[in-house]
Amino acid sequence: MFTVVKRFTISAAHKLVLPYRSNCASLHGHNWTITVYCRSERLNADGMVIDFARIKDVIKEKLDHQNLNEVLPFNPTAENIARWVQKQIPQCFKVEVRETDDNLVIYEKE
Ligand SMILES: Nc1nc2c(c(=O)[nH]1)N=C([C@H](O)[C@H](O)COP(=O)(O)OP(=O)(O)OP(=O)(O)O)CN2
Numbered sequence: 001m002f003t004v005v006k007r008f009t010i011s012a013a014h015k016l017v018l019p020y021r022s023n024c025a026s027l028h029g030h031n032w033t034i035t036v037y038c039r040s041e042r043l044n045a046d047g048m049v050i051d052f053a054r055i056k057d058v059i060k061e062k063l064d065h066q067n068l069n070e071v072l073p074f075n076p077t078a079e080n081i082a083r084w085v086q087k088q089i090p091q092c093f094k095v096e097v098r099e100t101d102d103n104l105v106i107y108e109k110e
Pocket residue numbers: 016023024028076077078079099100102103
């Protein structure tokens with residue numbers, strides 16, 4: 001079994017729609033660090049599970065320098081972002097979304 005781990009950063013804006021008062025309800029930005037874990041028993045014809053660059057490009061193309069409320073069809077919490085990232089990449093089984101040094105979400109496919 002091979003495991004490929006790719007980490008990259010996206011810069012974006014978001015606001016959260018919450019049923020309680022929160023600073024996060026106002027539009028603000030983060031540099032999210034996203035770590036994507038992919039695995040496969042077999043390698044493709046290029047000798048890879050998946051190209052590191054492909055992992056980064058698929059996600060950054062959609063999210064980088066965007067307003068996440070406009071490009072994602074859900075409340076853009078770190079949890080929802082992590083699950084969305086996992087669904088974009090078939091080989092992906094785990095995603096970490098770090099919003100700040102102190103705030104980290106881990107999503108693992110069941
Ligand atoms: N479980 C989650 N909680 C929060 C999320 C989230 O995605 N999942 N997101 C936010 C906001 O994005 C907010 O911008 C980040 O919160 P922040 O103000 O950094 O968090 P703290 O209140 O913990 O800030 P400290 O600086 O650490 O006090 C909020 N919550």
